[in-house]
Amino acid sequence: MFIHYIDLAWRSLKRTPIVSLLMLLAIAIGIGITMTSLSVYHMMSVNPMQHKDEQIFAVQLRTMDQDASWWTVDNLPHQLTYQDAMNLRQSPVPFRQTAMLKTGFGVKPDNANIAPFMEVARAADSDFFAMFEVPFAHGGPWDKRIDLQGETVAVIGAEMNRKLFGGGNNVGKDIVLDSVAYRVVGILADWKLEPQIYDLNNGAWGNNEQLFIPFSLLPIEELKSWGNNNGWKYEEQKTYQDKLNSEVVWLQYRVELTDKQMQQDYRDYLAGYIKQQQQLGRFNRDDAQGDIKYISQWLDYREVVSDDNKVLVGLSFMFLAVCLANILSLLLAKFLKRAPEIGVRRALGASKTQVFMQHLVEVGMLGLAGGVLGLAIAQLGLHLLRSGFSRYEQVAQMDLTMWLAAPTISILACLLAGCYPAWKVCRTTPALYLKTQ
Amino acid sequence: MLNMTNISKVYRSEMVQTHALRDFNLQVNEGEFIAVTGPSGSGKTTFLNIAGMLETYTGGTYELDGINVGKLTDNGRAELRNQKIGFIFQGFNLIPDLNLYENVEVPLRYRGIKTAERKRRIERCLEQVGLGARAKHVPAQLSGGQQQRVAIARALAGEPRFLLADEPTGNLDSLMARQVMELLESINKDGATIIMVTHDPELARRAQRNIQVVDGQICDFKLYQGGAEQQRATAGA
Numbered sequence: 001m002f003i004h005y006i007d008l009a010w011r012s013l014k015r016t017p018i019v020s021l022l023m024l025l026a027i028a029i030g031i032g033i034t035m036t037s038l039s040v041y042h043m044m045s046v047n048p049m050q051h052k053d054e055q056i057f058a059v060q061l062r063t064m065d066q067d068a069s070w071w072t073v074d075n076l077p078h079q080l081t082y083q084d085a086m087n088l089r090q091s092p093v094p095f096r097q098t099a100m101l102k103t104g105f106g107v108k109p110d111n112a113n114i115a116p117f118m119e120v121a122r123a124a125d126s127d128f129f130a131m132f133e134v135p136f137a138h139g140g141p142w143d144k145r146i147d148l149q150g151e152t153v154a155v156i157g158a159e160m161n162r163k164l165f166g167g168g169n170n171v172g173k174d175i176v177l178d179s180v181a182y183r184v185v186g187i188l189a190d191w192k193l194e195p196q197i198y199d200l201n202n203g204a205w206g207n208n209e210q211l212f213i214p215f216s217l218l219p220i221e222e223l224k225s226w227g228n229n230n231g232w233k234y235e236e237q238k239t240y241q242d243k244l245n246s247e248v249v250w251l252q253y254r255v256e257l258t259d260k261q262m263q264q265d266y267r268d269y270l271a272g273y274i275k276q277q278q279q280l281g282r283f284n285r286d287d288a289q290g291d292i293k294y295i296s297q298w299l300d301y302r303e304v305v306s307d308d309n310k311v312l313v314g315l316s317f318m319f320l321a322v323c324l325a326n327i328l329s330l331l332l333a334k335f336l337k338r339a340p341e342i343g344v345r346r347a348l349g350a351s352k353t354q355v356f357m358q359h360l361v362e363v364g365m366l367g368l369a370g371g372v373l374g375l376a377i378a379q380l381g382l383h384l385l386r387s388g389f390s391r392y393e394q395v396a397q398m399d400l401t402m403w404l405a406a407p408t409i410s411i412l413a414c415l416l417a418g419c420y421p422a423w424k425v426c427r428t429t430p431a432l433y434l435k436t437q
Numbered sequence: 438m439l440n441m442t443n444i445s446k447v448y449r450s451e452m453v454q455t456h457a458l459r460d461f462n463l464q465v466n467e468g469e470f471i472a473v474t475g476p477s478g479s480g481k482t483t484f485l486n487i488a489g490m491l492e493t494y495t496g497g498t499y500e501l502d503g504i505n506v507g508k509l510t511d512n513g514r515a516e517l518r519n520q521k522i523g524f525i526f527q528g529f530n531l532i533p534d535l536n537l538y539e540n541v542e543v544p545l546r547y548r549g550i551k552t553a554e555r556k557r558r559i560e561r562c563l564e565q566v567g568l569g570a571r572a573k574h575v576p577a578q579l580s581g582g583q584q585q586r587v588a589i590a591r592a593l594a595g596e597p598r599f600l601l602a603d604e605p606t607g608n609l610d611s612l613m614a615r616q617v618m619e620l621l622e623s624i625n626k627d628g629a630t631i632i633m634v635t636h637d638p639e640l641a642r643r644a645q646r647n648i649q650v651v652d653g654q655i656c657d658f659k660l661y662q663g664g665a666e667q668q669r670a671t672a673g674a
């Protein structure tokens with residue numbers, strides 16, 4: 001019977017091609033626009049390390065003096081000062097931890113055919129790679145010893161490896177960064193971590209570095225910051241050492257705390273650390289406090305999915321609702337015009353349920369077709385977003401979930417719009433149209 | 438099999454009330470062939486529609502095979518109709534988008550009959566009404582009389598135990614009308630109960646029993662003990 005309904009639905013759609021086309025377009029455009037905004041939203045709200053969501057934490061300290069305040073909702077800076085980062089690195093509590101700085105170099109390739117270029121780099125501790133599950137093709141992270149002493153070693157990304165060496169295992173070779181030679185200890189496999197949960201300061205997408213060096217080199221090589229530097233008071237900075245001693249926040253800090261106990265221990269540790277620093281004359285405020293936020297809290301807190309995106313999704317669903325209202329009225333007119341035929345079917349033994357199902361199948365088919373066409377429109381929409389705005393390059397994408405969601409939403413939406421017309425027509429009194437032709 | 442007591446049907450529109458049926462009493466036994474005559478607008482079609490549960494009635498009781506129809510749900514009525522009742526409508530009411538084959542197929546589908554059996558029945562019934570070669574045509578390609586025959590084939594294909602026919606021969610020439618009448622008589626002989634509305638007194642006379650509806654009531658009760666014998670008797674006198 002179901003196949004028969006499909007056959008009937010197909011004939012019915014063919015019989016009124018213009019109306020069918022209008023309905024198809026209405027649903028397809030509605031779905032297309034909804035899926036475009038929903039896909040962007042979906043990609044933006046992806047958590048790339050769901051399996052370690054409540055284990056990796058960003059560390060924050062409210063370091064400002066009593067009368068100073070920060071612009072964040074919870075009055076906490078996003079980053080740490082050098083002093084605090086160096087002190088926290090001493091903590092025995094975390095399973096893994098890393099202080100980080102976004103920096104960069106002029107890279108001078110060995111090969112004379114390749115012009116020197118500027119390259120972003122990340123100074124981090126060796127735990128970084130394991131914490132964020134960064135895959136290695138050759139070699140590995142530098143030794144933990146180097147995290148303490150500082151040594152000019154580097155881990156390079158797969159792309160950088162191709163660019164500098166044309167690929168292959170080049171562990172042990174040197175690269176020259178700002179005229180200092182760094183020995184390559186590890187080469188990454190192709191890798192992407194987006195949104196870039198370890199540092200969201202300069203955009204969440206498309207920023208994974210190709211060059212990593214030990215954080216311990218920071219005072220030795222006087223690494224420049226290529227990221228954000230924020231302060232809450234005026235401090236003269238004549239030398240690099242002045243910056244290291246300042247209250248400027250410019251370093252990211254992440255800890256891996258594997259269980260609830262460790263997390264509590266770390267909170268206690270932070271509280272103790274603040275007390276200790278207050279005795280040294282820092283953190284002059286009553287509500288001096290530390291905080292740790294796990295990945296999805298951090299993504300939320302940093303508004304990786306902005307309110308604009310949410311509003312856009314809401315608006316596009318409202319647009320879809322308008323499309324559905326149109327479809328509803330078209331369906332109602334179409335179905336009621338068919339009432340005489342339905343009267344005959346009822347008289348020949350069709351139950352209300354069967355009539356209802358016949359019409360729902362028709363509406364469902366419309367939804368399926370609309371969903372498929374809507375997918376095409378959404379692809380076009382995403383393509384336009386990608387080509388028009390570079391910041392959408394990574395997020396204007398559709399993953400499998402969205403591919404499946406499109407026809408599902410479309411069919412459900414159509415069934416919703418079709419319920420009332422189908423119910424209306426199945427209530428046709430059989431005899432009403434039978435007396436005369 | 439059919440038992441109507443004091444059935445009444447009132448159509449209410451904004452201004453007027455039409456009493457289509459009033460104090461309508463009728464018993465029909467299993468296997469009877471009844472002809473219903475009466476002036477236009479007297480309530481014949483209304484009676485058939487109520488008998489076939491296509492319409493509800495305003496008063497009285499109606500029992501079909503001992504089941505009180507007034508107590509059934511809509512789905513219950515649909516099921517009973519589906520199982521037992523065949524219709525030939527006054528307007529033929531073919532479905533314009535379906536070809537003849539598919540039109541005849543409609544009630545069989547709702548009855549859940551298997552494809553092979555459907556095909557057998559449809560071909561036989563279209564053959565019986567002389568339209569076997571036209572199975573792929575759509576109703577608009579047929580004359581009124583041909584459409585009427587399709588409507589008859591559709592009713593017969595269901596092999597109903599209870600056939601309600603509203604002027605089944607209205608659009609047919611007398612030869613074709615006689616053939617249809619013979620068809621009805623043969624399925625009646627096979628056990629189907631038939632109620633047929635007709636304006637043709639000659640056809641009416643061939644039925645076992647005649648009832649006349651005037652102004653929504655059965656006015657006159659002529660009982661023919663076998664229509665054919667009665668005819669012969671009249672001819673002999």
Ligand SMILES: Nc1ncnc2c1ncn2[C@@H]1O[C@H](COP(=O)(O)OP(=O)(O)OP(=O)(O)O)[C@@H](O)[C@H]1O
Nearest residue numbers: 435448455456457476477478479480481482483484
């Ligand atoms: N749906 C309706 N609404 C209002 N009045 C109706 C309706 N159907 C029938 N009637 C009225 O009920 C009365 C009986 O109608 P019905 O169709 O039963 O007559 P009929 O005997 O079949 O006539 P004919 O021989 O012309 O087919 C008529 O006066 C008609 O106008």
Ligand SMILES: [Mg+2]
Nearest residue numbers: 481482527603
């Ligand atoms: Mg009539």
